[in-house]
Amino acid sequence: MAAKANKKNTHQKQKNKPLPPGYIKITQSLIALLAKKEFNAITTAEIAKNAGVTEALIYKYFKDKRDLLHQVLREYLEQYLVRFKHDLKGIKGALNKLRKLIWSHIDVYATNRVFAKILLLEVRNYPDYYKSDTYQLVKIYSDIVFKIIEEGIQNKEIRSDISPRLIRQGVLGSIEQVCLTGIIFNREISPDHLAEELCEFIFKGIEK
Amino acid sequence: MAAKANKKNTHQKQKNKPLPPGYIKITQSLIALLAKKEFNAITTAEIAKNAGVTEALIYKYFKDKRDLLHQVLREYLEQYLVRFKHDLKGIKGALNKLRKLIWSHIDVYATNRVFAKILLLEVRNYPDYYKSDTYQLVKIYSDIVFKIIEEGIQNKEIRSDISPRLIRQGVLGSIEQVCLTGIIFNREISPDHLAEELCEFIFKGIEK
């Protein structure tokens, strides 16, 4: 009676109940398959076979195939958010934080291709995603970026004549675009070099 | 014997043969449906019914459902490329060209939501897209942007210590991100205002 009386699953919202073996096998199976091909080309039969369970079990734990994808993404995002908040600790100054953020963001895409593929290529087109729990996590991240920019404006590190919203979009948009071809064509992504150059671009602009 | 002996269709590569009524009805039907829902949620049955033709006809003109999407995108891109090249004529200076480019790009997304949705949300995740004819058009556009940036570096308008590739990615990435929420949530997009602010961001950076 306490929490939400969901008609259907949305499993494991609660604390620390260990996830059922089947659940883990299914998500791991999808992750393995996503490394090789795109989501739409992966069938539920394939996921189940690869996981060593039956197709029906997928629908015990997930609303549908797409929901499975969202849950996988959620796990990645939860991990990243923890790491990201930790990375930022002890850094003084908005621009320094931004620099670290840009590096971390690129680095996680470079290291974790499946995560990047899901976020950049697979979920965007599905309207229900934007109503999901998972998307809320992205918004949390996005809010942190916003706060950093506002902080920078407050203490005069960042110009005040461009709206913080647009700055955030500019920053996140260029980060993603810089990684995109690497993600799509499975090319190397070098966080150090890219972050360096991108910071120059974002901080000082292209004008000579 | 002259041209390419395609196993299957890839219709109308040739000059000015008018497109068959059915072809037009099908593409128009898809465009209308895309205004309301995402591509994956649209069935071939729906497309055909809405077009007033049978499902099988779709497969006369298009290799598969996805190819239909690509052809629709191709038409949009062809139109835009013409308009875009025309817009750029007579503009002197790389930064002025870039400013115009940014405005045009935002404006076409603002005006033509279906076009934007296809390009930003629907084709990216499908690997075959990158082998398509349609993608080649995007590359042409992308090349033009690249040339403008190189021109700017040559005549000292643009700094030479950031690679033109990264600049291009930064420019295009921030343009897209700035439009993205508007596209996804069907919000207003104001090209004048956004282009103005975005140019400030891109040209001068965020540092005070």
Add this chain to the structure above:
DNA sequence: ACCATAGGTAAATTTTGCTAACCTCGCCAT
């Protein structure tokens, strides 16, 4: 002792993309 519930399966069902085979009308070379 019991029964609710979590983990799991087998098998049917629906939906959907796609194909094969056929129709028909206008055009052009014989």
Add this chain to the structure above:
DNA sequence: ATGGCGAGGTTAGCAAAATTTACCTATGGT
């Protein structure tokens, strides 16, 4: 004229894929 043939279109149906329904089994709390 005529007959073949290519373009535009349809009918009917398959096969793969996603999802649902019904069922089985162990187990831990009351």
